[in-house]
Structures are given as C-alpha cells and as structure tokens.
Amino acid sequence: MPANPKYLTASKRQRFAKASASILGGFLVAASFHLALAAWLPDRKNIFATYSFSLFLVWMGLMFIPYLMKNGWTCWLWYGSITLFFSVIIYLAESSTI
Amino acid sequence: MSKRNYNVFFHLHTVSGIVISVGLYIIFFAGAFTLFEKAIHHWEEGEAHATTTETIPATSIDYDRLTDSLQAKGYDLYGRSLYITLEGGEKQAFFLSGSTDSLASEADRKEAQLSFNTTTYEIADQPERYSFGSLLYLLHFFYQLDRPGYYLSGAVALFFLFALITGLVIHWKKIVLSFYVFRPGAKLKTIWTDAHTALGTIGIPFQFMYALTGAMFGLGVLVGTSGSVLYEGDTEKFYAELYGEHNNVLGERVEASAYRLNPYADSVDHRWADFAPKYIGLLKLESENMQFRAYGYLDSKAQFLNNGEVVYDVVLGKVNHEHNPYEMSYAESIWPTVSRLHYADYGNLGTLGDYTLKFIYFILAVMTCFVIISGVLIWLEARNKRNVPEKERRYNERVGHIYLAICLSMLPMTALTFIVAKLIPVGWATETFFNSVFFGGWLLLSVFFWRKQDNYFTNRYTLLASGALGMLIPLVNGLVSGHWIWRAFLNHQYEIFIIDVLWLFLATICLFTVYRMKKPTAKVPIQTRRKRSVATKEVFQPS
Numbered sequence: 001m002p003a004n005p006k007y008l009t010a011s012k013r014q015r016f017a018k019a020s021a022s023i024l025g026g027f028l029v030a031a032s033f034h035l036a037l038a039a040w041l042p043d044r045k046n047i048f049a050t051y052s053f054s055l056f057l058v059w060m061g062l063m064f065i066p067y068l069m070k071n072g073w074t075c076w077l078w079y080g081s082i083t084l085f086f087s088v089i090i091y092l093a094e095s096s097t098i
Numbered sequence: 099m100s101k102r103n104y105n106v107f108f109h110l111h112t113v114s115g116i117v118i119s120v121g122l123y124i125i126f127f128a129g130a131f132t133l134f135e136k137a138i139h140h141w142e143e144g145e146a147h148a149t150t151t152e153t154i155p156a157t158s159i160d161y162d163r164l165t166d167s168l169q170a171k172g173y174d175l176y177g178r179s180l181y182i183t184l185e186g187g188e189k190q191a192f193f194l195s196g197s198t199d200s201l202a203s204e205a206d207r208k209e210a211q212l213s214f215n216t217t218t219y220e221i222a223d224q225p226e227r228y229s230f231g232s233l234l235y236l237l238h239f240f241y242q243l244d245r246p247g248y249y250l251s252g253a254v255a256l257f258f259l260f261a262l263i264t265g266l267v268i269h270w271k272k273i274v275l276s277f278y279v280f281r282p283g284a285k286l287k288t289i290w291t292d293a294h295t296a297l298g299t300i301g302i303p304f305q306f307m308y309a310l311t312g313a314m315f316g317l318g319v320l321v322g323t324s325g326s327v328l329y330e331g332d333t334e335k336f337y338a339e340l341y342g343e344h345n346n347v348l349g350e351r352v353e354a355s356a357y358r359l360n361p362y363a364d365s366v367d368h369r370w371a372d373f374a375p376k377y378i379g380l381l382k383l384e385s386e387n388m389q390f391r392a393y394g395y396l397d398s399k400a401q402f403l404n405n406g407e408v409v410y411d412v413v414l415g416k417v418n419h420e421h422n423p424y425e426m427s428y429a430e431s432i433w434p435t436v437s438r439l440h441y442a443d444y445g446n447l448g449t450l451g452d453y454t455l456k457f458i459y460f461i462l463a464v465m466t467c468f469v470i471i472s473g474v475l476i477w478l479e480a481r482n483k484r485n486v487p488e489k490e491r492r493y494n495e496r497v498g499h500i501y502l503a504i505c506l507s508m509l510p511m512t513a514l515t516f517i518v519a520k521l522i523p524v525g526w527a528t529e530t531f532f533n534s535v536f537f538g539g540w541l542l543l544s545v546f547f548w549r550k551q552d553n554y555f556t557n558r559y560t561l562l563a564s565g566a567l568g569m570l571i572p573l574v575n576g577l578v579s580g581h582w583i584w585r586a587f588l589n590h591q592y593e594i595f596i597i598d599v600l601w602l603f604l605a606t607i608c609l610f611t612v613y614r615m616k617k618p619t620a621k622v623p624i625q626t627r628r629k630r631s632v633a634t635k636e637v638f639q640p641s
Contacts, residue, residue: 002108002109002112002480002481003105003106003108003109003112004105007101007102007105007106007109008105008106008109027320031320031324035324035325035327035328038325038328039328044339045339045340045429046428046429048321048325048336048339048340048429049340049428049429049432050432051321051325052314052318052321052340052432052433053310053314053432053436055320055321055324056256056259056310056313056314056317057310059256060256060259060260060263063260064107064110064263064264067106067107067110068103068106090327090328094328
C-alpha cells in the first residue's frame with residue numbers, strides 16, 4: 001500500500017525545493033496576498049480579522065501545489081514572483097498614504 | 099485525479115501523519131482531559147462547588163470595602179490590578195497583580211493569590227495548589243517547554259490540517275464505500291485501515307475545527323508579526339487596529355478615597371438585559387486611568403456568541419470601551435467563536451451544564467487518538483513485507499515499539515496521577531511535584547514497554563493498568579474525601595461526580611477490551627503470513 005515510489009521525488013535537492021516552497025513560499029504568498037488586500041481595501045479591520053484564520057487556510061492550499069509540480073524550483077519562481085508582485089502593491093499603497 | 103497525483107497525496111498524508119503522530123496524540127489525549135480541567139480541580143479539592151448557572155450580580159461584592167481592607171493590610175495598591183472571577187459563596191478568591199510602577203517597592207511589585215471572606219472582608223492568603231488538570235492543560239500545548247512548546251503545538255496543528263486534507267483527498271472517491279467496510283476477521287493491516295478510514299471520516303468536522311483553531315492559537319503570532327509589516331513592524335499597532343487602542347501607560351497617583359467603585363458594579367448589572375458578569379477587573383488602581391472592567395455572558399441558550407464586556411474609566415466616570423453582547427460585529431465575533439468551539443463551551447445541554455457536550459467532545463478526541471495510532475500501525479504493517487529490506491523492517495519495528503510505548507502508557511500514568519493527586523497532603527500539590535510524578539512515571543513506563551519490544555504486551559498491560567487504576571479512582575475519592583459517587587450526585591456536586599463517572603466509564607472499556615483480547619497466534623513466520631493474506635484474497639483494496 002505505500003505510495004508507489006516511481007511517482008515520488010527522489011532527488012534531495014528537489015525535495016528541499018518542494019518542501020521549502022510548500023512551507024515558506026506558501027506562507028509568503030498567503031501573507032502578502034492578505035496584506036495587499038488590507039493595504040488597498042478600505043475595511044482594514046475586517047480583513048485583519050479574516051486574516052487570523054484565512055492565513056492558515058490559504059497557506060494550506062498553497063502547500064500542496066509544489067508537490068503537484070514536476071520541478072520545485074519552478075514553483076519557487078512562481079511563488080517568488082507572486083510575493084514580489086503583492087509586495088510592490090503593498091509598498092505602493094503604503095507610500096501613497098504617507 | 100491522475101495516478102501520479104494520487105500517489106503524491108498519499109505520500110504527503112503518510113509523511114505528515116507520521117511526523118506529527120506522537121505530538122498530535124499527546125495533544126488530543128491531554129486535550130480530552132483538559133475539557134474537564136475545572137472539574138478535575140474541584141474533584142481534587144473535594145470542596146463543594148455548586149455548578150449553579152445562577153447569576154451572581156457584580157454588586158454581590160463591596161469593592162470599596164475590599165480595597166480598604168487590602169490597604170488596611172498594608173498593601174499599596176497604586177498601579178496594581180485586581181482580578182475576580184465571581185463564584186458566589188463564602189470565600190472569594192482573587193488575584194492581585196504586581197505594581198507596574200517602576201518606582202514601587204520590591205514587595206509591591208510582587209503578585210499575590212489571595213482570597214477574602216464575603217461577609218467580613220478579611221483577607222487571607224490563598225495557598226498555592228497546583229492541579230493535575232493544569233498539568234494536562236499545559237501539556238496539551240506543550241507549555242512545559244514554554245513559548246517554543248506553544249509554537250510547536252501550533253505547527254503540529256497546522257500539519258494536522260495538512261494530513262487531514264490530504265487524507266480526505268485520497269479517500270474522496272471511495273469515501274462512502276470505505277466508510278461501510280468493516281472486516282474484523284481480516285489481516286491486521288486491513289483492520290487498521292478500515293478503522294482508520296471509518297473513524298477518520300466520522301471525525302473530520304471535529305478534527306478540522308481543532309486543526310484550524312489549534313493553528314490559530316499556536317501560530318497566531320504569525321498573523322501579528324506579518325500584519326505588522328503595514329505598521330513599520332509595530333505589532334502593537336496591528337493589534338490596536340484589530341481590537342482597538344489599549345492604553346498601557348500608568349497615570350499619576352490619585353487619592354483613592356475620592357472615587358467609589360461600587361456604582362460601576364451597579365451599572366454593570368443593569369447594562370444589558372440578562373447579562374451576567376463573570377470576571378471583574380479593577381485595573382491600575384489608585385491611578386488617573388483606574389478602570390473598572392466587567393466581562394460576562396448572556397445565558398448560553400440565548401445565543402451562541404453571548405459574551406459582553408464593558409470598561410469604565412473610574413476617574414472620568416465614563417465608559418471607555420464596550421462590547422455589546424447583542425450587537426457583535428464580524429471582527430469581534432471571530433475569537434469568541436474560536437474559543438466557544440475549541441473549549442466545548444456552548445449549548446448548555448442537559449442538567450450538567452456543558453458537560454454533555456464535553457463528554458461528546460471527549461469521545462471524539464479519544465477517537466482521534468485511535469485514528470492517529472491506527473495510522474501509525476498501518477504505516478508499520480504496510481512496510482512489514484518481504485520486499486522491504488530486513489534492516490529497514492527492524493528499524494520500522496523499533497519505531498513502532500517506541501511510538502506505542504509512549505502513547506499507550508499515557509493513560510495508566512494519567513490514572514495513577516489522579517490517585518496520587520487525591521492521596522497527597524495539600525502542601526505537596528506543587529507544579530514540580532506533579533511534573534516529576536507524571537513525567538517521571540511516564541518516562542519510566544515508556545522505557546519499560548519499549549524495552550519489552552512487544553506491542554501485544556504493551557497494549558494489554560497498559561489497558562489492564564488503566565482499567566485497574568481507573569476503577570480505584572472513584573474508590574480513593576470516596577475513601578479520602580467522603581464524596582462517594584452516589585453521594586456526590588445526590589448533593590449536586592456534579593463536577594466531582596463527573597470525574598468519577600468518566601473514570602468508571604474509561605476503566606470499564608479498558609477492562610472489557612483486555613477481556614476480549616486474543617493473544618496473537620505466536621509469531622507467524624513471514625512466509626506463512628504472506629500466504630495467508632493471499633488466501634484471504636481481499637475483496638476491496640483501499641488503495
């Protein structure tokens with residue numbers, strides 16, 4: 001019954017890429033997404049309130065994706081660019097309010 | 099779902115499950131008993147605590163007299179806060195925080211656990227009495243390891259959520275079919291698989307709730323720290339946006355006798371219809387920003403979210419902050435919802451307060467423990483095959499011995515510590531004492547069963563010990579405190595009654611299981627075991 005190893009990732013580097021993209025990358029995307037929403041939308045309090053639980057749900061969803069992809073580094077590329085995109089949005093919103 | 103994805107999810111489920119298994123087992127086990135924490139405390143004390151749901155008005159206490167009486171005893175109250183949980187009765191315990199004034203004397207900066215007589219207002223020391231219930235409560239988020247333990251429990255909860263969802267994904271297509279499959283006569287792995295799937299399915303909503311709320315508690319720090327990015331890294335400002343400003347600065351000293359506290363208690367009682375204050379806080383006493391805070395509930399049958407709070411500024415004589423229980427906003431309602439669900443604190447079903455619900459939670463939590471263990475056993479059995487190298491098989495077997503020894507010796511050790519808690523003199527009941535008894539005993543038992551290297555032996559004797567010790571618990575309670583189980587019931591001391599009943603129930607199940615247990619037919623050589631599994635050709639292969 002154990003999962004058939006022919007479908008699993010053997011390379012140590014790939015495993016590291018996938019695990020780190022899953023946990024760290026997933027968190028960065030989930031957090032920056034919520035903060036970008038909070039930065040742009042007017043109702044900050046309610047977004048933060050939602051953030052206290054949706055962070056974990058969105059993060060959870062993003063944790064699976066690297067494992068479904070063939071290459072873990074491709075996923076890092078995606079997660080990295082999305083995080084960067086949201087960070088720019090946050091930066092623009094913040095610098096325009098100051 | 100493609101074959102590859104199925105296998106990937108399957109592997110994720112296995113790995114995340116195995117990694118967290120022992121930690122998660124401990125969390126659910128200790129958490130199950132934590133549901134009864136207050137009852138355990140009262141059971142140990144053996145004092146009559148009426149579990150009345152009657153409202154105790156805030157005005158039942160004369161706060162001005164209480165502060166006068168504290169001052170007469172020589173306490174300087176400036177900058178100190180006083181917290182009372184309204185209990186009713188002759189003796190009322192309270193907590194006096196240390197002064198936050200940096201110029202206060204050493205003695206005034208010390209916090210104190212005190213009590214006063216509700217008729218004479220005489221102050222007395224409340225002797226420290228550590229409850230075994232508190233140990234289990236702290237253990238259920240590994241707080242014996244302090245903050246890192248707390249975060250660790252949050253991480254375990256997060257991976258539990260991960261294991262839960264991957265489990266759901268891999269079983270999704272056959273979930274209804276698998277739910278009804280029960281083959282107790284089949285080989286071991288099949289039995290564990292059936293049990294794991296069926297009980298896991300029943301537990302999904304319960305487990306999902308705990309995985310999410312557990313992660314929210316344990317890893318909530320991530321929300322605050324990441325949210326502070328919008329406030330130049332100031333976490334305080336993030337929380338201020340979410341919960342409103344809290345002024346933590348201590349104001350100048352004022353003449354205490356110029357301000358009365360009692361009128362605020364009166365105002366609390368009439369603030370909202372059917373509102374019953376439960377926690378009273380007199381904050382930053384004798385300072386310019388002295389506050390009177392009341393936190394309480396509406397009848398829990400009236401509405402699910404029933405908590406309300408009001409904070410008065412004593413010097414200015416106005417309301418500083420309030421949470422109207424009848425008009426709760428979305429943002430305000432999230433954490434109360436989380437705590438209601440997580441602490442099984444809603445519904446108020448039946449005559450025993452929330453204990454009916456807690457009992458259901460308890461059973462679901464124990465069931466989750468079983469799902470965790472059966473998951474480990476599947477993992478073991480699935481790798482106990484001829485094509486797995488001998489060395490790896492030995493290694494797996496040893497891991498299995500250790501896992502089972504740790505997990506299964508928890509129950510007899512808990513039962514034993516309950517007995518110890520009842521037998522020791524009050525003065526012994528300290529945190530260090532309980533920690534050494536429980537963790538020391540647990541370690542010894544685990545090592546003993548681990549050295550035995552026999553899962554059947556571990557299972558049988560932990561159950562037998564739990565059964566025997568569990569049966570003794572109501573007996574010891576009756577002999578020591580005279581609260582025999584029937585007498586506790588007749589005297590409406592339901593909290594004492596409930597602990598005795600819980601153990602009778604657990605012990606009966608343990609002993610019944612031991613009675614029904616069959617010794618495994620010697621050690622089946624690996625070849626014959628293979629043959630047999632081929633012979634009883636499986637009708638349905640779960641994966």
